[in-house]
Amino acid sequence: MKQKILPVVVIVVLFVVGAFMPALLKQYHLNMLTEIIIFSLYAVSYNLLLGYAGLLSFGHAMFFGLGAFMAAVAISHVQGLSLGSAVLIGLVATIIAGFVIGGLLLRHKGSYFALLTLAFNSLFYAVATKWHSVTGGDDGLSITRPELNLGFASISMASVTDFYYLTLVVIGLAIVFCWYFTQTAMGKTVLLMRENEERMKFLGYNTNVSRLILFTFTGAVAGLAGTFYALHFQFVSISAISVDMTTAVLLMAFVGGTGTFWGPILGAFVYIILQNYLSNITDRWPLVMGFIFVFMVLFIPGGLSQVIVNIRQRFAGKNDDPNGGKSITAEEATS
Secondary structure, eight states: OHHHHHHHHHHHHHHHHHHHHHHHSOHHHHHHHHHHHHHHHHHHHHHIIIIITOOOOSOTHHHHHHHHHHHHHHHHHSTTOOHHHHHHHHHHHHHHHHHHHHHHHTTSOHHHHHHHHHHHHHHHHHHHHHOHHHHOGGGOEEOOOOOEEOSSOEEOOOSHHHHHHHHHHHHHHHHHHHHHHHHSHHHHHHHHHHHOHHHHHHTTOOHHHHHHHHHHHHHHHHHHHHHHHHHHHTEEOGGGGSHHHHHHHHHHHHHHOTTSSSHHHHHHHHHHHHHHHHHHHOTTHHHHHHHHHHHHHHHOTTHHHHHHHHHHHHHHTOOOOTTTSOOOOHHHHHO
């Protein structure tokens, strides 16, 4: 009972703390915190694929970038479009793309799947680069955040603080929903498929359908993060859909740790802080980040979350399973 209540308490505390951040932080740091929240959702979506389903993707940025571009293009070409409509357009586009691409890719596994995701990402990147009249190509698209239309009132999103609160609520709830997803029978099914897919088939599960649902869901979540990325910076370029953006989320997931749900959120926090700090010191900050990544893989393969779990276990004198809580059995997954 305590294990079920504790995450809820932590979530509520985080939302309360987040609500007071504008009063404590300067505009620059509030901007950075908004970016961290957005990339936290992106990292969580990737971890659902890699950490929970064991699917290594080199093309997750295609959903992130598609959501960003669809929202930006809609705002640029549709006069008077509300913020909610722009987000919805980006979300629907990534749901459709995730379903179609997933249906094509998920027949393959392992390295074939990873390379095919890279190929599709390159296709999306080429379209974004060449379709200059729509996407802006190498120049990108500059937008102005539209008003948030609530039906009975409209709220301007020009203020950094107002947009931060919107991001905290929408992206925060999306992260909570992703966590809830991992607690459902479907989430446990995904974990068990990673451990023993043949046994899942023996129990009567259609693993291809389950994998497609997960792939579509993670694509939509990444697309939602992408739409807020475009709205946050009020600009989107082809870098949002490049392989570098997939590399970034891969770094976040590994640095934070793929063994727990909250690890990639910690990884996003560390990555954004380090990126901003190192970029102010040297132009070669990607090289430094690469060394950090290699160090983490070689010496701390479980990520920072694993270090925290080990410290907690040492002080608590327990030997819990760090893989997001406890391991599951086929009976638990089917209950």
